[in-house]
Amino acid sequence: MKSIFFIIAALVLSAAMFSCKTTKHINKALSAKDTLTIKSTDDSSAFVNKTLNNLKSHYITFNTFNAKIKVDYEDAKGKQPDVTAIVRIVKDSAIWISLTATILNFEVYRMLITKDSVFIMDKREKKFTLRSIDYLQDISQIPFDFYTLQDLLVGNPIFLDSNVIAYKRTENSTIITVLGKHFKHLLTLSADKNILLHSKLDDINLTRSRTADITYDEFENKNDLNFSTFREITVSEKNKLDIKMKYKQYDFNKNVSVAFSIPKNYTQK
Secondary structure, three states: OHHHHHHHHOOOOOHHHHOOOOOOOOOOOOOHHHOOOOOOOHHHHHHHHHHHHHHHHOOOOOOEEEEEEEEEEEEOOEEOOOEEEEEEEEOOOEEEEEEEEOOOOEEEEEEEEEOOEEEEEEOOOOEEEEEEOHHHHHHHOOOOOHHHHHHHHHOOOOOOOOOEEEEEEOOOEEEEEEEOOOEEEEEEEEOOOOOEEEEEEEEOOOOOOOEEEEEEEEEEEEOOEEEEEEEEEEEEOOOEEEEEEEEEEEEEOOOOOOOOOOOOOOEEO
């Protein structure tokens, strides 16, 4: 359960991206099939700019977010117990997460993340932890912050740079390759509206072999927002983790509470 907590609460999928707790190996971070080419022409530049602008037009903007998520998690030891996550976000201010062991219907962890702090309650052990926001980077070993987690939870692209080095058009999709400071990012967009369907992140440092695949599926259009209600993530370095997230309920711009009080009988870790 503890590893699931870090996966969901400290990135809901991305902090675990570079965890070293399982033993499945992935041999190569960058594959030849991911290599695309681009010609530097005015038409190419115009197409790339239009594609990026279309992608950004689908960014989910909101004031508050509330969701109930069923999380399936599998590592080298096999399928782990299901977890239910309750997520509440006040944009650019606070992310509140509760994790319940589904089979026992018992809340195990509660977490509050702000722009500068991370608060964690272990409700089973009656203990609490207070860390700086740098804790997210410490456990993930990537430049991961509050805003990245916020985007990840609502379904916006993460680690998106404007340095497009390649693109490819097919009948059903547009594929663009972006080279950032830390990652090569391969994005697959729908051909008609440029909605993000798949994101593949590869570490540009080949000695790390860090890679993550995020698939966005089962879209719903609610209040003119295209929202992916099912996401499948595979994260690997020297290990492999498979995570499936099904958004059973979600709402934007409703009243939410992110109150976080620590009982007096809890001890600090």
